[in-house]
Amino acid sequence: MDSARGRRTKLAAAGLIIAVAAAGAIGVSKFITANSPSVVVEENSSSGQREQRNPACEPLLSDSEVATSPDTANTSTRLTKIVQTAADLLRVNGAAWGPQVAVGSELSIEEAFEHAGSVPGDAMVAEMEWLRQAQRDGLYDGADQSLDSLVRHIDSTTISDLDLVDHLGPNWQAAIDVIGTVAANGFDEYVSMVRASPAMRATDALDIRSALRGKAVALGFEAEWDGAQEVVAFYFQQCTLAALAQREVNSSVEEYVRDWDLAEAVARDAVAAAFAADFSSDESGEQVEILARGLQIVQVPSEFDPDYLLTRSVDPYENLHPEEAELLKLEDPLIEGE
Numbered sequence: 001m002d003s004a005r006g007r008r009t010k011l012a013a014a015g016l017i018i019a020v021a022a023a024g025a026i027g028v029s030k031f032i033t034a035n036s037p038s039v040v041v042e043e044n045s046s047s048g049q050r051e052q053r054n055p056a057c058e059p060l061l062s063d064s065e066v067a068t069s070p071d072t073a074n075t076s077t078r079l080t081k082i083v084q085t086a087a088d089l090l091r092v093n094g095a096a097w098g099p100q101v102a103v104g105s106e107l108s109i110e111e112a113f114e115h116a117g118s119v120p121g122d123a124m125v126a127e128m129e130w131l132r133q134a135q136r137d138g139l140y141d142g143a144d145q146s147l148d149s150l151v152r153h154i155d156s157t158t159i160s161d162l163d164l165v166d167h168l169g170p171n172w173q174a175a176i177d178v179i180g181t182v183a184a185n186g187f188d189e190y191v192s193m194v195r196a197s198p199a200m201r202a203t204d205a206l207d208i209r210s211a212l213r214g215k216a217v218a219l220g221f222e223a224e225w226d227g228a229q230e231v232v233a234f235y236f237q238q239c240t241l242a243a244l245a246q247r248e249v250n251s252s253v254e255e256y257v258r259d260w261d262l263a264e265a266v267a268r269d270a271v272a273a274a275f276a277a278d279f280s281s282d283e284s285g286e287q288v289e290i291l292a293r294g295l296q297i298v299q300v301p302s303e304f305d306p307d308y309l310l311t312r313s314v315d316p317y318e319n320l321h322p323e324e325a326e327l328l329k330l331e332d333p334l335i336e337g338e
Helices: 002-025 064-069 075-093 109-114 122-136 149-158 161-168 170-185 188-194 205-216 222-245 262-273 282-299 320-334
Strands: 030-032 041-043
Touching: 030 188, 041 122, 075 109, 075 122, 075 188, 109 122, 109 149, 122 149, 122 161, 122 170, 122 222, 122 320, 161 170, 170 188, 170 222, 170 262, 170 282, 188 262, 188 282, 205 222, 205 262, 205 282, 222 262, 262 282
Parallel strands: none
Antiparallel strands: 030 041
């Protein structure tokens, strides 16, 4: 029953994302021609659709390009530059509430962030941190919020180490490094690596992650734990949206999305391990090692001996916030008539 429910959950989610992606393309005919503050979004009258590529989901630049990139500064400085570049892009091209309503050269806020960074994973972290600060500053409290005020707030936003501590916890750098490790492969390649990998997760990985979250909550880091996990969720949300928009119409949705949930769960495990690395107990240390190992096996499977106690299984609800998962578990029997 669990496997059938999981399959239904994944297919329903994929269907929803496809619908959103299709809506985002209606009436929009632009594409990004460069990745700089002077980028111009042009009309593509022959296709009638906005390009679906998301630069934040593409692989790391070559070593030589990264070595000469100014974005290799310390993390908070690098993220601040992304926010400022996003503001520049919005000023140059114009801002829209979303790609489906953009006119001419306009960009949505998400698109501006996607094109503002060159280090994989950074754009997602920077946008999530800006959103946190925007909510903190009350920008979304009023129903009459204007795009101009959002762009002005983006332009005035800076990201410090203390901001990242508040958002992602004391081990924020390690959490960002894990996100960067996943994103450096590019979404498609990372999923391919997960598909090709031998079993990599402990059978009780979700229980371990839940136990570590409980310890984080007890230490006063509930919001920070959830913040780190939400960055992972945001990366996979944006990249699955972009990937589904490029799916061949006649291809099987179930096959196309195969192991996407596993790929996200492995990333969530690794970020959880990074977050909890300094929890002071022998038990926590062992739990951290177990969760971190999954991504390590995906990256370099040849360095690990086969372990028949490991699994590729994923709970249908485990990539949700615990409260959302509990609500869905309560609703599912009613919806399915079970």
